Amino acid sequence: MTETFTVTVEPLGTELTCRADQSVLDACLRNGVWLPHACTHGTCGTCKAEVLDGEVDFGDASPYALVDSDRDDGYALMCVATPKEDIVIEGDVELEEGIEIYPVRDFTGTIAILDEAAPNVKRMVIDLDEPMDFNPGQYVQLNMPDGDDRPYSIASSPSEPSRIELHIKRSEGGAATDGWIFKDLNAGDPISLSGPYGQFFFHPAKDKPLILLGSGTGLAPLKSILRHVAELDDEGEWEHEVVLFHGVATGDDLYEHEWLSEFADDREWFTYQPAVSREEFDGRQGRVPVLLTEDFPRAGGNSAYICGNPAMVEDTMKALMQARLFPRDIYREDFFDSA
Ligand code: FES
CATH class of the missing domain: 2.40.30.10 (Translation factors)
Structure with a gap:
């Protein structure tokens, strides 16, 4: 039987059990203890946390996400780190109002x-x-x-x-x-x-218009948010505009086009902006950050959710900040090719 160890998560001092072959993040999420995370594969660095006591195996941590000085300072990537003994880590965070923690x-x-x-x-x-x-x-x-x-x-x-x-x-x-x-x-x-x-999710406490920006299958989580908002609207609990930019390379890549067009036709609060960047298209042409800048020279007062390949997310993030949207109102999910 695999050995187990106790993980104590500060500052709340929550204790949970983690197998020797289980990542600390997995043990926390399965026990309803929230730790920041995104890729869960040791590449993004979001789950970096300090090991205050005890020793971990650093696992398959990317040297870019966890540099040598991080290790020397006692940090590890919780999504790939496994305990070698009982450990204490820093990391328990409280989520904002309206967001539930659902254990994995x-x-x-x-x-x-x-x-x-x-x-x-x-x-x-x-x-x-x-x-x-x-x-x-x-x-x-x-x-x-x-x-x-x-x-x-x-x-x-x-x-x-x-x-x-x-x-x-x-x-x-x-x-x-x-x-x-x-x-x-x-x-x-x-x-x-x-x-x-994942921590890329709708923030209900931000009661603001939404700008949703996706490339390729980065549309998926935005569609979930859009559907959820439409249900809030049906219940009379939504009163803001929502704009969705969906960027793809060619017209063939533009999926859910019909569904989104009809969805927009039926709802005056929703605008759908498909964008094709690499060929002629009967509609708007260009990358999402460029179209965003054209439509939103000033973006303050909105909340923005970006999801797509890292280059698109980075460029869109910059475009939003140039349009005076504060980083605290921008949520991002970088999609790495999962092959
Ligand atoms: Fe991305 Fe751990 S969640 S490195």
Whole structure:
């Protein structure tokens, strides 16, 4: 049997049990203790925390996300660090009003729909055997047959906790996308996953108009937020404008175009701005940060949610700040190619 250790999370002094082969982050999230995290694979550095007492195995931490001086100063990446003995870490944070912490759990389910949203994008709808609570914008990890896992954002609303929708981009030669999801899986197949993960989610306490900015399958978490906001509107609890910019390279990459166009036609508070950057398009052309600057020379007073490849997220972040939106009103999710 695998050895277990006690992890104490300061400043609240919360104690939990972590297996020797389990990441500290996983143990915390499964016990309802919130630690900042994003990629969960040792690359982004979001989960960096100080180990106040005891020793950890640093695991597969990227040398860019955890530099040598971090290690020397007693820091580790909690998503890949495993305990070698009882440890004390710094990190327990309180979330703002209106955000629930939903402990990570394992789920099984059946693929209800697996269809082509675009030539290189699959839409997977999974019927879960048990409902999963999550905040709009969070993601799940699909368990691959080889024991590895891959993160995908949930595109559906939390109001449908037993049926989740994912958007999966094919990565040429990728073991998960090209080899497994695009070739082996079919509707009706069983599937297992864990979740919910991530800190890119809708912040209900920010009672402001929304600017949603996505590239490629970065649309997925934004669609979840959009659906959630539409439900708030149906209940008379939403009174702001929402603009969605969705940037893709070619017209073929523009998925959910019809759904979003109709969604916008039916709602006067919602504007849909598709953007194609690398070919002629019967609509607006250009990258999302450029279109944003054209439409929002001043963006103060909004909340912005950005999701896409790191270059797009970085450029959009800069464009928003140049438009005088404070960083505290900007939420970002960098999508790395999960292959
Ligand atoms: Fe741990 Fe990204 S490095 S969440």
